[in-house]
Amino acid sequence: MRCLIIDNNTPRRTGIFTIARQVDDNLYVQELRNVDDFKVLSNEYLVSRVVISTSIVERTLTDLIEVVKQNQPLAKILLITNVGDIVVPSLFLEREIDGFIYFNSTINEFEISLRYFIKFGSLRSITKEKVSYFSAMDKIYNLCKIHSSLSEKEKLMLELILKGHKVIDSAKILKISPSAASTYKKRAFKKLGIKNIIQYISILEVYRKLA
Secondary structure, three states: OOEEEEOOOOHHHHEEEHHHHHOOOOOEEEOOOHHHHHHHHHHHOOOEEEEEOOOOOOHHHHHHHHHHHHHHHOOOOEEEOOOOOOOOOOOHHHHHOOEEEEOOOOHHHHHHHHHHHHHHHOOOOOOHHHHHHHHHHHHHHHHHHHOOOOOOOHHHHHHHHHHHOHHHHHHHHOOOOOHHHHHHHHHHHHHHOOHHHHHHHHHHHHHHHOO
């Protein structure tokens, strides 16, 4: 899948690029500064997602969206805009775009909404509840990534605890000292940001589904 970011603000364009790449390692993201850049590229590649900033003046913005629709009719368009920006209520834009995000959204809302759009191609059905859900799922996915980075001894300690073994019993099974066993347990809990084995079970269930 190919995603184009059209924004003349370099720092913001770079930030959007970074977030977009986190959605899918195979996603090809390209940064563009103006309409001419897009016209050249749209004749060469099939584009799935287009992220456009309203920092480009209104007339150019409208022309750009028309160019996108003409050259890439299947592309989904996301508009990043200021609150109260006069281009948002435009009937043409309401009809042609698949969602918009405000510049002054919180970092979490901005990132979650952008990732949602890139993955599903629309923000029309997204709600605060969905943003909260995806935010929570992101935390779980991050914990799953951390789980995969645990050392073998740390994983073994957690597995033994899951089976009901106490630290001293686990130490005997692993043929290590009780203090070493306790260290592996504490280190694993600290990495995962959990306080008890019940929290670990929740993470493990998701991890096994994703693995």
